[in-house]
Amino acid sequence: MNDVIHNPILAGFNPDPSICRVGDDYYLATSTFEWYPGVQIHHSRDLANWTLVTRPLNRASQLDMRGNPDSCGIWAPCLSYADGLFWLVYTDMKRYEGNFKDGHNYVVTAPRIEGPWSDPVYLNSSGFDPSLFHDTDGRKWLINLQWDYRQHEGRDRFGGIVLQQYDPEQRRLVGDINNIFAGTELKLTEGSHLYRRDGWYHLLVAEGGTGYQHAVTMARSKTLTGPYEVHPNNPLLTSRDDPENPLQRAGHADLVDSPEGDTYLVHLCSRPLTGTRLSPMGRETAIQRVEWGEDGWLRLADEGNVPALEVAMSGVTQKLPAHAEHYDFKSATLPDAFQWLRTPYPERLFSLTERPGYLRLFGRESVGSWFEQALVARRQDSIHCSAETTLTFEPEDIQQFAGLIAYYNRFKFHYLAVTLNDAGDKVLSIISCLDDWPNGNLSIAEQGIRIEPDATIRLGLDIHARELRFRYAQGGEAWQPIGPALDAGLLSDEGSGRAHGYFTGTFLGMAAHDISGRGTPADFQAFCYRRAPLSETR
Structure with missing residues (x-):
């Protein structure tokens, strides 16, 4: 231009x-x-x-x-x-x-x-x-x-x-x-x-x-x-x-x-x-x-x-932004695109050196915590976009989960998470919070998709205007859709039951939560963010 x-x-x-x-x-x-x-x-x-x-x-x-x-x-x-x-x-x-x-x-x-x-x-x-x-x-x-x-x-x-x-x-x-x-x-x-x-x-x-x-x-x-x-x-x-x-x-x-x-x-x-x-x-x-x-x-x-x-x-x-941004976490410092929440002590949340070539998140407090939450994410800056990551994670019980998240605040998020079910199987769940007042309206959809122990899994999401869809792939297999179309418009200042809204924006990233307090780690090998061509977003 x-x-x-x-x-x-x-x-x-x-x-x-x-x-x-x-x-x-x-x-x-x-x-x-x-x-x-x-x-x-x-x-x-x-x-x-x-x-x-x-x-x-x-x-x-x-x-x-x-x-x-x-x-x-x-x-x-x-x-x-x-x-x-x-x-x-x-x-x-x-x-x-x-x-x-x-x-x-x-x-x-x-x-x-x-x-x-x-x-x-x-x-x-x-x-x-x-x-x-x-x-x-x-x-x-x-x-x-x-x-x-x-x-x-x-x-x-x-x-x-x-x-x-x-x-x-x-x-x-x-x-x-x-x-x-x-x-x-x-x-x-x-x-x-x-x-x-x-x-x-x-x-x-x-x-x-x-x-x-x-x-x-x-x-x-x-x-x-x-x-x-x-x-x-x-x-x-x-x-x-x-x-x-x-x-x-x-x-x-x-x-x-x-x-x-x-x-x-x-x-x-x-x-x-x-x-x-x-x-x-x-x-x-x-x-x-x-x-x-x-x-x-x-x-x-x-x-x-x-x-x-x-x-x-x-x-x-005016230069156009890159269509895709790929992060392989081979550096000892977090890429500039990413931020985390609230704490000045990021070593409590993540490490780029404990497992070289990986971003290791230490499971901390629950999703939405105002104190210590292991969530590392970047801004959504295109109406149509996608995000992908590769995860290795071995939860020990239902209180431990990690995965790919679209996050606005504690009451507005969509989260594709690896966790355990009641039978002790490692499975994928979609955890959504659908409103921010008064009780959060948490929705948990266990998909029944089992993941083999010690297996690497790829997680992805695609946002097209107001629609968000998750996908996954085990090992070298092809991507498979998971869950229904979700409301991406919810993740906005205006998308809630509150009359006055909030002030931030949607972040896409990686998260690990361990509400048992044991700090179970989750390793992310890469993260990719893609924007739609400019002609489709303006």
């Missing part, structure tokens, strides 16, 4: 983008929630082609999410560069549901994007979505949503954007706290960033919630603490009035200027399955070209306020 950027630029679960430029290099940070290590940072030279360069929160002194509920953990990082350092601020959310939010905000720094990244400096816990603004006079300011736990008719618990100075020498916030922006009639004001241009302070916020009413709002003021006047054509960006747009839930944005002086906006979006409001790939990152008008306000270059699927950019060639 020449002279055009096709959205999204980061496919699959990559929400809440924050972008900065250093020279000719662009860096883009996105939320990772309960997946470890924390924060994804991608690099690009052209805004079209991006490569993962680091996940900076990668040790216990920086991040420990054991016990964090689903969709808690790392919310909305903000990445900036000043004074020869990269600055990353973020929330570690410890409680999501109910009137209260327990989220703690921190800052880490690094001289290079690859690190080493510092241990965190605690900032505050007054609300989430922190952002660090480096003013032209050298002072630094933290802004974040202030959470108001009270709830009654007419009250918005999103209590406005608060500002306080950060002193890097004292390594703490100092001075008065000012509530600088209460938001607009769209409400749910969050995801704030500050910029200074032509004598104005410009405030960019997300509003309307991260669902299908999501939007980007702008306001400006001559003074840092306000008052801020709202953009005359608010909202700047939204899909809320265009339900047929392939990019839905557009919001939560950040701005960057190119070396040539052009301005671009990166923003959150999702691509629901055709005819539904189900987004198994979660919230992704897209880009739009924007322009500053003669009146000093920012607007989309294509006019209006709806996101474009394609953005013109002369001289750029």
Whole structure:
């Protein structure tokens, strides 16, 4: 694709983008929630082609999410560069549901994007979505949503954007706290960033919630603490009035200027399955070209306020992703595509050296555990895709199972697992959790397919839009289908009984569970992920 950027630029679960430029290099940070290590940072030279360069929160002194509920953990990082350092601020959310939010905000720094990244400096816990603004006079300011736990008719618990100075020498916030922006009639004001241009302070916020009413709002003021006047054509960006747009839930944005002086906006979006409001790939990152008008306000270059699927950019060639990605686990380190859940102690979950050429998972707590779960997976980033793995596993009883999993959270997954039946035979089972409230609705379908002791088995899954089907093969035999068509749409923010959903996306990977506590290992020889041709997914 020449002279055009096709959205999204980061496919699959990559929400809440924050972008900065250093020279000719662009860096883009996105939320990772309960997946470890924390924060994804991608690099690009052209805004079209991006490569993962680091996940900076990668040790216990920086991040420990054991016990964090689903969709808690790392919310909305903000990445900036000043004074020869990269600055990353973020929330570690410890409680999501109910009137209260327990989220703690921190800052880490690094001289290079690859690190080493510092241990965190605690900032505050007054609300989430922190952002660090480096003013032209050298002072630094933290802004974040202030959470108001009270709830009654007419009250918005999103209590406005608060500002306080950060002193890097004292390594703490100092001075008065000012509530600088209460938001607009769209409400749910969050995801704030500050910029200074032509004598104005410009405030960019997300509003309307991260669902299908999501939007980007702008306001400006001559003074840092306000008052801020709202953009005359608010909202700047939204899909809320265009339900047929392939990019839905557009919001939560950040701005960057190119070396040539052009301005671009990166923003959150999702691509629901055709005819539904189900987004198994979660919230992704897209880009739009924007322009500053003669009146000093920012607007989309294509006019209006709806996101474009394609953005013109002369001289750029956007590379297509590889059709297939194969991992043979011959390295002593986990391939970059994979993450695990919550814990900073991955040696408790897996090893790439105990059996060279294999990923060995140690069976830990149950599927969906918030503490220690041996599940290693990668993002689904294509509407039509497949995954395969090769497993050697010798369970000793029904409490031990391992296999191939499509996982969203503790109440939304499909799992093709090797285990034992009551007769002591090694068999295949399909374990699905069909809803997330109130009881999980676990479905277990034992297929009666026996597997010989000490035998290697291949496990596969195929996703075609909303349909997921498992398959298997013993030894060198041909693939055989197993079980019924399953609902892949369930594995999405919207695919549940919950009114407000969650915030991540579908992961495909390998898992081992041993709820007896004996830590029985499962060895995975390889993992392959295949995407459908691009013409079939867009």
